[in-house]
Amino acid sequence: MNWYEKLQKYFPVEEMKSREHMEMLLEEKGDIYYKDESPQHVLMYAEFDTFIFIDYVWVSAKTRGQGVGHQLIEKLKEKNKPIILEVEPVDYEDTDSEKRLHFYRREGFSHAHSIGYNRRSLATNEETPMEILYWSPNDDSEEMIYEQMKKMYEMIHTYKDEELYGKSYQSVDEVLSYDEDSKRKNILENIAAPK
Secondary structure (H helix, E strand, C coil): CCHHHHHHHHCCHHHCCCHHHHHHHHHHCCCCEEEEEECCEEEEEEECCCCEEEEEEEECCCCCCCCHHHHHHHHHHCCCCCEEEEECCCCCCCHHHHHHHHHHHHCCCEECCCEEEEEECCCCCCEEECEEEEECCCCCCHHHHHHHHHHHHHHHHCCCHHHHHCCCCCCHHHHEEECHHHHHHHHHHHHHCCC
């Protein structure tokens, strides 16, 4: 099974880029879009001057729990830039979604409460809400993470979308939103919550 088939079997169709899209990114955006793979893992990510975006991480079911995912994240952390990724909201009927969230929390990632992300899938035409997680060596603000997400969305997710899919994804302003009030509310709830 090749790297794309591994990702395709693991990720829902509404979250997948086409193989052609990913190969085009690797070829034409090879200065920022990368593939790191072994028989145990596939990591697709974009590295910009000021941040890293993890597009896909797949770890073989046989090697899960052996530290492979931790090593991949540590390698990215060594670059000393904020790391951003999208995860599907926890679905309690899908234990993988809960395990993923637990893994990233253990790795020191925070949930961006003030960033809304809801994109219509070109594959299924369904709304696909996602959660934004981030890790920052310098305690960057969620507003800064939001600005970096916008840049990534336009440079990676919508790259040549019309040419590749015959139609365009929604504009960045339709997909991403920033709500300072929800961040404040979450901070206040955490302060008020009994320990």
